[in-house]
Amino acid sequence: MSFFEKILNKSNSYLYYKNNYFNLIKENENLRNENKKLKSSLNEKSEEIDSFNNEFKKLSKDNEGIKNSVNSNKSLINSLKNDLKNERLRNLENNYAFVFHDTIKESKWLKSKNFSLINAASNYSFIYILYRILDEMKPVNILEMGLGQTTKLTTQYADYFKFSNLTTIEGDQVWIDSFSKNIEIPDNANIIQCDIERVVIDESLEIPNKTIESNRYKNLDKILKDEKFDLIIIDGPQGFIDYPPIKSSTYSRTNIWNLIPNNLADEFIIIIDDYDRIGEQNTIKHVEELLNKENIKFDKCITKGLKTQCIILTEKYKFVKWF
Numbered sequence: 433m434s435f436f437e438k439i440l441n442k443s444n445s446y447l448y449y450k451n452n453y454f455n456l457i458k459e460n461e462n463l464r465n466e467n468k469k470l471k472s473s474l475n476e477k478s479e480e481i482d483s484f485n486n487e488f489k490k491l492s493k494d495n496e497g498i499k500n501s502v503n504s505n506k507s508l509i510n511s512l513k514n515d516l517k518n519e520r521l522r523n524l525e526n527n528y529a530f531v532f533h534d535t536i537k538e539s540k541w542l543k544s545k546n547f548s549l550i551n552a553a554s555n556y557s558f559i560y561i562l563y564r565i566l567d568e569m570k571p572v573n574i575l576e577m578g579l580g581q582t583t584k585l586t587t588q589y590a591d592y593f594k595f596s597n598l599t600t601i602e603g604d605q606v607w608i609d610s611f612s613k614n615i616e617i618p619d620n621a622n623i624i625q626c627d628i629e630r631v632v633i634d635e636s637l638e639i640p641n642k643t644i645e646s647n648r649y650k651n652l653d654k655i656l657k658d659e660k661f662d663l664i665i666i667d668g669p670q671g672f673i674d675y676p677p678i679k680s681s682t683y684s685r686t687n688i689w690n691l692i693p694n695n696l697a698d699e700f701i702i703i704i705d706d707y708d709r710i711g712e713q714n715t716i717k718h719v720e721e722l723l724n725k726e727n728i729k730f731d732k733c734i735t736k737g738l739k740t741q742c743i744i745l746t747e748k749y750k751f752v753k754w755f
């Protein structure tokens with residue numbers, strides 16, 4: 433042993449490090465091995481993660497495909513629902529057409545039966561209910577708003593039943609001239625041209641922050657004065673604001689509001705067409721409010737084909753509900 437070694441062997445820290453040196457080398461090797469193992473397991477895991485990632489991407493793509501097919505099935509179901517609804521209405525309409533044809537077969541007063549009930553004109557449920565009201569309820573004073581197919585019925589009724597009076601209101605003079613050429617207008621029937629004005633519905637109807645525009649016959653209440661009607665047919669003016677595009681009114685055909693109660697007979701029927709539209713439904717809601725305010729008792733029923741009609745009637749005419 434060299435002198436230098438002898439000196440070193442006297443140092444405790446030298447002895448400590450000397451004794452632990454081999455242990456440390458061993459430990460170091462173990463750690464390296466451990467590290468290697470960890471690295472290789474990490475490589476394995478990253479392959480697993482990559483395969484998970486790929487699987488996830490594939491599933492997301494499949495999911496997207498399923499979502500798209502669910503959405504297209506949903507829209508298919510909606511269009512089928514719509515078709516079914518239209519088919520149901522068409523069936524109802526056809527049924528009314530058959531019943532109408534049978535109903536008028538032996539009619540004493542309806543001689544000319546050439547109706548064209550299509551598009552914006554009256555439909556079969558409307559013409560049927562109107563015929564039965566005229567034929568069985570025999571109204572005396574009739575107000576008709578909107579000249580057209582229904583007028584073929586009302587003019588023939590007035591022509592046969594001379595005790596009755598018919599006032600037909602129409603906005604379009606060209607339409608009056610063209611239509612009148614093809615029908616007989618009896619002495620007790622009067623077709624009045626009345627301009628159509630655009631009005632803003634009063635805010636008192638409590639629809640806040642909305643300017644509600646609507647078409648109505650100008651000064652109709654002044655034209656009708658104090659005349660009392662037991663049948664009011666509402667099918668004019670047009671229920672939409674601008675055309676094209678069609679923009680439905682929130683309230684449409686509101687002239688009736690100004691006729692309550694002054695132009696109503698003690699017993700009456702009001703029939704409004706296009707009740708499938710929100711504008712006509714809202715107008716009738718307010719009609720009901722006005723009648724209630726006047727303490728006028730009434731009942732209501734609906735007829736429905738390709739278009740819907742709402743009928744408001746007083747006690748004397750309650751049988752109309754069974755028509």
Ligand SMILES: C[S@@+](CC[C@H](N)C(=O)[O-])C[C@H]1O[C@@H](n2cnc3c(N)ncnc32)[C@H](O)[C@@H]1O
Binds near residue numbers: 580583604667
């Ligand atoms: C919904 S239509 C209904 C009129 C009528 N009650 C009927 O049964 O045909 C309402 C308005 O459309 C217009 N109108 C009706 N038929 C028309 C036609 N064939 N050509 C042009 N305008 C027409 C008229 O101004 C009429 O007042």
